[in-house]
Each structure stands twice: as C-alpha cells, then as structure tokens.
Amino acid sequence: MFNLKRVTAVVEEFDRAADKFFEDHLRGRPGLDRLMYAASAAADHGAVWAAMAGAEGLLRGTGRRPALRAATALAAESVLVNGLVKLAFRRQRPLPFEPHPLPLRIPLTSSFPSGHASSAFFAAALLRGRRTWPLYYGLAVIVASSRVYVRIHHASDVVGGALVGAALGEVARRVYPVWEHKGSSGRRARPS
DSSP states (O other): OOOHHHHHHHHHHHHHHHHHHHHHHTTTOHHHHHHHHHHHHHTGGGHHHHHHHHHHHHHHTOTTHHHHHHHHHHHHHHIIIIIIIHHHHOOOOOOOSSOOSSOOOOOOSOSSSOHHHHHHHHHHHHHOOTTTHHHHHHHHHHHHHHHHHTTSSOHHHHHHHHHHHHHHHHHHHHHSOTTOEEOTTSSEEOOO
C-alpha cells in the first residue's frame, strides 16, 4: 500500500544526501561556481535551446525553421510544466544558507518539478541527432545539476523535471519533429 509519509521521508533523505554531496565536493570552487551559475542563467526561459536549434539548423542547411519549431515546442512545454504541473505541487524551494556568490535570478514559482531540468531534457530529446545527442544530453545534465548547485531546487525537483522533460521530448519528437523535412519524393524524411 502507498505510504505518503514514507515516500516523503525517502525523498527528503535523497535531497539531504545530494545537497551534502554538492556542499562537500562541488560548491565553493570558483571555476565551477562560474560554470554552474552561467549554465543556470543561460537556460532561463529556454533561450539557449532555441539558439542551439537555430545554430544547428544553419549547419544542416535547414534555415530558421528548426529554431521556430523548437521555440514553439519549448514554449508549449514551459506552459505545461511551469504553469500546470507546478501548480499541482506548490513545493517550497530550498532556503539558501548564505548569499549566492554570483548573480542569480530567483524564480517565484513552485520548486517541483524543475522547469530548467524539464526544458533541458525536453530540448535534448527534441533536438538530438545521430551525432549531436552527447552534446545536448551533456548540456542538459549540466543545466539540470546547476539548479541543485545554486540551491534553487532540491535534487528530487531536478530528477522529476528531467523525467518529465525527457518523456515530453520523446512525444514531441514524434508529433512535432524539429528536423522534419521533405525528401525529393515529397514524402517526409525521417528526422535524424
């Protein structure tokens, strides 16, 4: 039988252990501080993902259309996750122990799930290609983990956001592919 108190206790223990790991092994290193704060800021409002789609579209010779399709899909994902899903949970964000060492935008929305993690893994699933998937998923991991690093999210918020984003990204990839193009026969070519 489902025991909400037990699940809550397990999640809280996971969050404490993850935060302790970040505190003991990662936070407070100037180079890592710059990377994580920059990754967190660059992913605000999903702009980095639309820019990456545009850049890859130029490299692929598909023009601006992929960037527009990616921006549309990312906006829909953001409305769903940051609007509807977060309203259902209303989880409080972690309280920082000390001031942040670098500038950081503090969101006003609920903590669960992480919108940055969701959009990062959504974009990775939506944009990945045969050769580019390590780039997109690697960047998604950095952005998602940056949210725990900068103490804006609990680790469970990030895991939840990554799972939601990856699932929505796979659906969007099939329903609304960014790299869709028509072959010479006029039929759709498979997205890469």
